[in-house]
Amino acid sequence: MLKATEQNDKLKRAIILSIALHCVLIAVLIWSSIHQPQESSAGGGGSSIDAVMVDPGAVVQQYNRQQQQQTDAQWAEQQRLKALEKQRLAAQEAAEAQQREQAEQQKQVEEAAKQAQAEAKKAAAADAKAKAAAAKKAAAQAAKQSSDVDALLGGLTDAKNEPKAGGAPAGTGKAKQSGASGAEIDAYKAQVSRAISNKFYDASSYSGRTCDLRIKLAPDGLLISVTAVGGDPALCQAAVSAAKLATIPRPPSPQVYEVFKNATLGFSPQ
Incomplete structure (x- = not known):
């Protein structure tokens, strides 16, 4: 609605300008005819007035073409700006997506490192537990063997029965x-x-x-x-x-x- 009102105002101004130009042109022609000397001819007397007419419709059309060109230029500039903005948004979205992907990869790496560290601690604990169990078992076996040997020797481990180096055997x-x-x-x-x-x-x-x-x-x-x-x-x-x-x-x-x-x-x- 606002755009149509502006077009009507522009058209009115163009018509008023055309009428004013015609009035000025007529006044000039009248003034020229009054001050131009009369010339006689063989066929009779008369005056020659050259009149130049301006078509108001042509002026309006030319004005409309200029306005349309400006409108088209503005529309093209708007489209160009929209395309640039679209490209900027696309680039921004791509950068954000890349940042999210990098953050996800970093998170996965950190989780993998934590898992590996936990597994290493678990394996070390299991190994230590196995070694402790093996040492305990070996100690129990050694104690049992010592007890069995002592039983077989019939008390020969007693210090009073142990021979000195180079001495006679126990017993x-x-x-x-x-x-x-x-x-x-x-x-x-x-x-x-x-x-x-x-x-x-x-x-x-x-x-x-x-x-x-x-x-x-x-x-x-x-x-x-x-x-x-x-x-x-x-x-x-x-x-x-x-x-x-x-x-x-x-x-x-x-x-x-x-x-x-x-x-x-x-x-x-x-």
Whole structure:
């Protein structure tokens, strides 16, 4: 409605301007005709007035074309601005979407790191628990083996029965009760030590060292078990290996066997 009113006002102004121009033009023509000298001609007298007429419709059309051109230019500028704004909004949305995607990726990375850290802590706790259980089990087994050995040895672990390095095997204090003499016990001890020493190929390197070996023999002299219970660690390791390879002679009597069937032997390679 406002636009139509503006168009009507413009049209009125154009018509008024056209009428004013016509009036001025007529006044000029009249003034020119009054002051122009009369000329006679052969055919008779008369005056020549050149009149220039202006078409109001043409003026209005030209004005309307100018207005339309301005309107079209304004519309084109508006469309261009709208396109630019649309592009700006699209770019802004794309940037926001990229930021959201990056934030989501960062969040996923952080969650994965936290999960990996939690799993590592859980695995470490499980490993520590397993190690503790294994250590506890090993300690229980060691205690049980120690108890079993003590039971098999019949109290030979008692300090008063332990021989000194190079001394007689435990149980010699019971020699009189078993019926074996000290000479028989010493002689068999020497045989056992010699049998073990025969499996040493570098006995000189262990000179001056001793090891307490706890042995368990069968009645025919077969070595059932051997363990190191004290002494030089290197010698003990070699002595245990040599004892397992040695051929131990048969005890000379049941009395001697009773002494050595579960005994601790002070060993030094010869």
